Amino acid sequence: MLNTKRKKIPVKYIVIIIIVIIMILFGIFSYTLKEDRKLNVVESLIKDAVVGVQKVVYAPFNYIFNLFSDFQELEKIKEENDILKTSIDRNSAIETENIELRRQIEALKEELNIDYVLTDYEYLNATVISRNIGYWYNTLTIDKGSHNGIETDMVVVNSTGLIGKIISTTNFTSEVRLITTSDTNNKISVSITNGENKLNGLINGYDYENKTLEVEGISNTEEVAIGDKVYTSGLGGIFPSGILIGTVESINTDEYDLAKIINVKPSADFDDINYVSILKRKSDK
Amino acid sequence: MIIAIVSVIISFFLDGLLSNYFNFSLINPSIFKTIYTIVALVVVLPYFNNDRKYLYILFVTAILFDIVYTNTFILNIILFFIIYLLNKFLDFFMPHNLLNSNIRSILSLIVYYILSFSILNIVKYNEYSLSLLLNIITHSIIMTIIYTTILYFITKYLYEKFNIKQIR
Numbered sequence: 183m184l185n186t187k188r189k190k191i192p193v194k195y196i197v198i199i200i201i202v203i204i205m206i207l208f209g210i211f212s213y214t215l216k217e218d219r220k221l222n223v224v225e226s227l228i229k230d231a232v233v234g235v236q237k238v239v240y241a242p243f244n245y246i247f248n249l250f251s252d253f254q255e256l257e258k259i260k261e262e263n264d265i266l267k268t269s270i271d272r273n274s275a276i277e278t279e280n281i282e283l284r285r286q287i288e289a290l291k292e293e294l295n296i297d298y299v300l301t302d303y304e305y306l307n308a309t310v311i312s313r314n315i316g317y318w319y320n321t322l323t324i325d326k327g328s329h330n331g332i333e334t335d336m337v338v339v340n341s342t343g344l345i346g347k348i349i350s351t352t353n354f355t356s357e358v359r360l361i362t363t364s365d366t367n368n369k370i371s372v373s374i375t376n377g378e379n380k381l382n383g384l385i386n387g388y389d390y391e392n393k394t395l396e397v398e399g400i401s402n403t404e405e406v407a408i409g410d411k412v413y414t415s416g417l418g419g420i421f422p423s424g425i426l427i428g429t430v431e432s433i434n435t436d437e438y439d440l441a442k443i444i445n446v447k448p449s450a451d452f453d454d455i456n457y458v459s460i461l462k463r464k465s466d467k
Numbered sequence: 468m469i470i471a472i473v474s475v476i477i478s479f480f481l482d483g484l485l486s487n488y489f490n491f492s493l494i495n496p497s498i499f500k501t502i503y504t505i506v507a508l509v510v511v512l513p514y515f516n517n518d519r520k521y522l523y524i525l526f527v528t529a530i531l532f533d534i535v536y537t538n539t540f541i542l543n544i545i546l547f548f549i550i551y552l553l554n555k556f557l558d559f560f561m562p563h564n565l566l567n568s569n570i571r572s573i574l575s576l577i578v579y580y581i582l583s584f585s586i587l588n589i590v591k592y593n594e595y596s597l598s599l600l601l602n603i604i605t606h607s608i609i610m611t612i613i614y615t616t617i618l619y620f621i622t623k624y625l626y627e628k629f630n631i632k633q634i635r
Contacts, residue, residue: 207545212590214540225534232535239480240487247488312483312536318587318595319537350538357538390599456487 219350226352230327233311233355237325240311303337303422303461306330310456311355321349322358324458329353335420337461343426343449344414345458356460361395361427362388362452371417372397372427374444376410382417383444385427394431394445402435402442412446422461468520470625471511474618475528478507482536496606503614504528505550505579509572510618512554513563514626525551546582550575565619572615573608580604 213219221229308324326332328351336348338358346360361370370385374397383399400406410430416423428448436443481503489499508525515521529547533539554571561567584600 207541208586208590210541211586214542215587215590219540221534221538225540228531229534232531236480236483236535240484243484244487310487312486318583319539321538323535390596 221350221352229352230354233323233325233352236311306332306460306462308356308458308460310458313455320360320363322346322360322455322458324356324358324460325354326460327351327354327356331462332356332460337414337421337425338458339425339461340450340455340458342451343428344421345450345452345455347420348460358458360452361385361448369418370421370427371415372446373413373415373423374400374406374410374430375413376405376407379405381406382415385446389445392431392445394447395428397444397446398436398441400442400444402440404442406430406433406442406444408432412444425461470622470629470631471514471521472524474511474622475504475507475524478503478614478618479528479531496603498606498609501607501610501614502576502579504532505547505575506572506611506614507618508547508550509554509575510568510615510622512551513558513568514622514631518555522551542583542586546579549582550578553578565616568619569612569615572611576607576611577604580607 306326308326311323311325313322322338322345324338332348332351334348334350338345338347344361346358346363348356349359350357372383372385374381374383381400381404383397386396386398388395395412397412408430412427412430414421414423414425414427426449428446428450430444431447432445434443434445435441485499485503489497508528512521525547526544529544532547533541533543537543553575557567557571557574561571580600580603584595588594
């Protein structure tokens with residue numbers, strides 16, 4: 183007669199196996215959840231293929247949605263048009279000044295023998311395909327990839343200010359990490375402009391309660407006022423200088439009363455991002 | 468089986484499509500946001516007599532979810548599989564009906580959010596507060612109920628129309 187009795191595995195072994203599996207999984211997660219993990223060839227191909235299908239599937243919905251939103255915006259556009267008409271004269275003066283400043287910069291670059299300055303960058307426009315599924319990842323997927331010259335760490339902005347940076351690319355898509363991520367590994371160097379003064383600090387993270395960015399590294403003796411504009415400083419090598427981040431909303435001091443902790447209200451609306459521009463520093467060439 | 472696959476595919480695309488139309492973010496969760504793919508996987512589960520076929524669909528969906536939506540590796544495969552185990556466990560107490568399908572969907576979503584929140588916090592991908600987690604869970608409930616109810620009636624109607632009892 184066959185022995186049909188199965189050997190029972192002792193509970194302690196099962197517990198050990200489960201613990202080992204959990205540890206292995208966490209090891210895998212801590213490796214694969216690294217921001218700088220590059221997608222492998224298979225992942226890139228799958229992502230490109232699915233996003234290609236998504237674009238085709240979404241096209242009619244996007245068309246209808248855009249029709250409705252265009253219609254809704256008509257009223258607003260009329261008002262904006264009246265305001266714009268009044269500022270056209272001022273713009274031509276600014277443009278003339280801009281041309282003159284550019285000419286001076288070029289002359290200085292030539293004189294000092296440098297190829298680029300921190301404000302030099304080129305724009306590349308992209309459409310958002312999907313965003314932030316599952317909430318925690320704080321990312322957007324855009325329809326431009328390495329095929330279009332996009333690389334990791336490039337800066338992403340929209341018409342209102344800084345949005346984030348590229349964290350991974352496939353041939354035809356890229357993943358953008360928003361600056362509202364409380365990621366202490368990615369501090370952004372910023373300048374706070376108060377009249378003639380220009381103070382440098384670092385964005386230390388995002389405060390989800392107050393919906394503000396926290397800027398640190400500014401001495402308590404320095405003068406900062408509520409409403410001051412905050413721009414990227416260009417230091418650190420990733421973000422070009424002069425990109426608007428937001429305005430100072432409140433000012434506190436650290437526990438030792440030595441440095442200021444400045445809460446900055448971002449200028450970009452992170453809930454409503456449909457089109458973005460990717461900035462390519464000229465030094466990236 | 469085709470009905471189940473189509474439900475999951477449509478839900479998968481809905482996740483991406485609706486993310487563009489309803490304004491939401493970690494700061495501002497929307498009551499129109501749920502994870503449609505998970506809801507679809509929960510709703511079609513009772514129609515599978517053959518778990519192996521269901522698991523194929525689940526794994527393929529999870530891989531695509533990982534690659535396309537969250538830029539992660541294996542994470543969603545594990546989370547989706549845990550949700551499958553949870554639903555198999557709930558089979559002992561909950562017969563297949565509309566109310567139970569809704570409870571299962573909500574529980575699955577809660578488990579998904581709690582586990583992803585815990586894993587991402589443990590591996591220091593990000594550090595989020597519990598209040599954010601609670602905010603997101605509470606905001607997801609309404610759309611989960613609406614979508615589960617719609618999908619429940621559509622799949623039930625189609626399975627009855629084509630006289631399919633269970634996928635073998």
